[in-house]
Amino acid sequence: MHSRNSVARIIIALCVAAAVFRPAGAQQIDYAELARQSGEPRIPNLTIEYLHPLGNPADARHWKHIIAHQTEGPPGSARSLALQQLMDPTKRGVTIWVETDGTVFWSTAETAIPTHGDGANRNDNTYVDNSKTYHVVVRTNSLGVEFVGNFPDVRAPVTPAQMSAWLALLPFLQERYGIAAEHIYAHNWIDFKDPRYCEGCELAIAARKLGYVPGRGNTR
Numbered sequence: 001m002h003s004r005n006s007v008a009r010i011i012i013a014l015c016v017a018a019a020v021f022r023p024a025g026a027q028q029i030d031y032a033e034l035a036r037q038s039g040e041p042r043i044p045n046l047t048i049e050y051l052h053p054l055g056n057p058a059d060a061r062h063w064k065h066i067i068a069h070q071t072e073g074p075p076g077s078a079r080s081l082a083l084q085q086l087m088d089p090t091k092r093g094v095t096i097w098v099e100t101d102g103t104v105f106w107s108t109a110e111t112a113i114p115t116h117g118d119g120a121n122r123n124d125n126t127y128v129d130n131s132k133t134y135h136v137v138v139r140t141n142s143l144g145v146e147f148v149g150n151f152p153d154v155r156a157p158v159t160p161a162q163m164s165a166w167l168a169l170l171p172f173l174q175e176r177y178g179i180a181a182e183h184i185y186a187h188n189w190i191d192f193k194d195p196r197y198c199e200g201c202e203l204a205i206a207a208r209k210l211g212y213v214p215g216r217g218n219t220r
């Protein structure tokens with residue numbers, strides 16, 4: 001029979017073993033705490049430059065969806081596009097721009113509403129049930145993220161660095177605004193777009209596969 005002391009020693013040994021043998025790369029990240037921060041929160045595994053600091057997320061409750069876009073512009077253009085957005089926040093564009101090397105530029109105040117999307121005009125249910133998106137998933141309630149680099153070939157996929165950045169950014173955005181994975185869309189899923197390629201599709205598919213669940217107090 002174990003004494004109380006030896007049981008305690010076994011428990012401590014198990015805890016140490018669990019800490020030592022945690023799989024490589026696994027991190028305990030408290031996104032809920034991180035997502036409440038203002039200013040320039042550092043998001044793990046992400047290079048992010050804030051051209052405008054974040055405020056109080058309670059003032060940006062209008063974000064109910066996230067839309068993944070591709071600019072059909074060249075590599076190297078994300079920073080200048082983000083700067084243009086900063087100068088004129090409601091112009092055609094988005095809040096967040098992602099360079100081909102994975103650097104993320106947060107362009108405007110999170111309360112600003114850039115002009116993106118085309119009014120959610122898609123209604124053919126090709127990719128998702130458009131009865132939930134038609135004239136619903138629009139710029140006033142959807143946070144836009146643009147990925148540069150599919151020029152001159154619009155079919156060029158996002159880079160691995162862009163995909164990694166997207167997946168590192170999403171838990172922060174989803175937690176900050178309370179957005180479930182099923183409210184993340186490719187632009188092509190909600191508007192009729194360029195038929196040569198599927199804008200944002202691989203990004204939205206990956207986001208839904210990631211399946212981050214906000215508000216669960218989870219760490220990952």
Ligand SMILES: [Zn+2]
Pocket residue numbers: 068069070117187199
């Ligand atoms: Zn778009």
